[in-house]
Structures are given as structure tokens and as C-alpha cells.
Amino acid sequence: MIISLILLAAVVGIVGFGVALSVRGKRDFAKQNEVVPGMKSPAPASWAGAHSPEAKxxxxxxxxxxxxxxxxxxxELxxxxxxxxxxxxxxxxDERLVAAAGLPTSHRAGAVAEFESQVAALEDAVATLIKSTTVSDSKQLLEQAVSDADVKLQALAEARAEVEALDRSVSGTLAPRMPDVEQGKATG
Structure with a gap:
């Protein structure tokens, strides 16, 4: 009787541990798929480990x-x-990339490939900002690096606005507007 209870407790413990690992793994996998931490991405969960251009x-x-x-x-700066x-x-x-990836196969590759330059520009802006943190000994160098990053981010915003305007004119409808990051965190 005591051995049966010990065995039952061990089995329940092992099953509970397995469930906890599974839940944690699923949560971690979902977090890896977020572009902005804490905000759910419209990208499919399969993109977290896929090798397709859009997933990369x-x-x-x-x-x-x-x-x-x-x-x-x-x-700090x-x-x-x-x-x-x-x-x-x-x-x-990311939102537009997900939409492009949903296009028919004959149009998908070209549409997704157009995002390469936008992603590279965002990476470049981040690299410029991070570089500015290492040159902060010189106020002039810091201001120049921040100005460079601002110019790159502004160019991205303008390009996005042009694409949205083109979408509206082609479809005859208003393209959905991305919520403010803070609003998305509060509601999302």
C-alpha cells in the first residue's frame, strides 16, 4: 500500500513536471515569435523556426x-x-511582411523580397544608435550618430506612408493603421 502511494506520487510528480515543461516551452516559443517583446505578432507561429525568406x-x-x-x-543617453x-x-x-507572405505563390517571392531593404534599413538604424552609445565621450559624435539614426528612421516612416497611400489608392479603402506601441502594449 505504501509503495503504491509512493509510486503514484512519483508518477503524478513526473507528469506534472512534464506538463510544466511543455507549457513553459510553448510560452517561450511564442515569445520568440514576437517582434516587440510583450506584443503578439500577426506572424504564424511556424515562422519562429522556419527557413523561408519571410520567416528570416x-x-x-x-x-x-x-x-x-x-x-x-x-x-541613459x-x-x-x-x-x-x-x-x-x-x-x-512585420504586419506588411505577413500580408505579403499571404499572397499567392506566384506573387509572394517578389513581394517578400521587397522587405529586405526595409529590414536592413531598420537594422542599420539600430546599429547606428548602438554605436552612438560607444562614442558618447564626444558629444558631437553622439549627436551625429543620433542624427544619422533619426534620418534612417524617418526615411523608413516616409516609405511606409507612401506604401500605405498607394495601397489606399489601389484598393479604394483605408489601410489599417498600426497602433501606437504603448497603446498596443496596454491593450494587446
Missing amino acids: LHRRLGDAVRAANGNPRLV GLAEQTKQIESEALAI
């Missing part, structure tokens, strides 16, 4: 945002606004 671009967006968010010097702009642009690119 999606993961690069997340890596860029995590690099910016993971650098505490950006906040008063660059929190640029970090939020990086998040906002990454979310907008």
Missing part, C-alpha cells in the same frame, strides 16, 4: 528590436524615443 526577415526584425531594447545606454520609433517601424514592417 521576421526574426531579423525581432533581433533588431531586442538589440535596441537590450541596450540600457540608449535610455535620452534615446528612448528612438527606441520606441524602432519598435513602431518594426511592427509596421
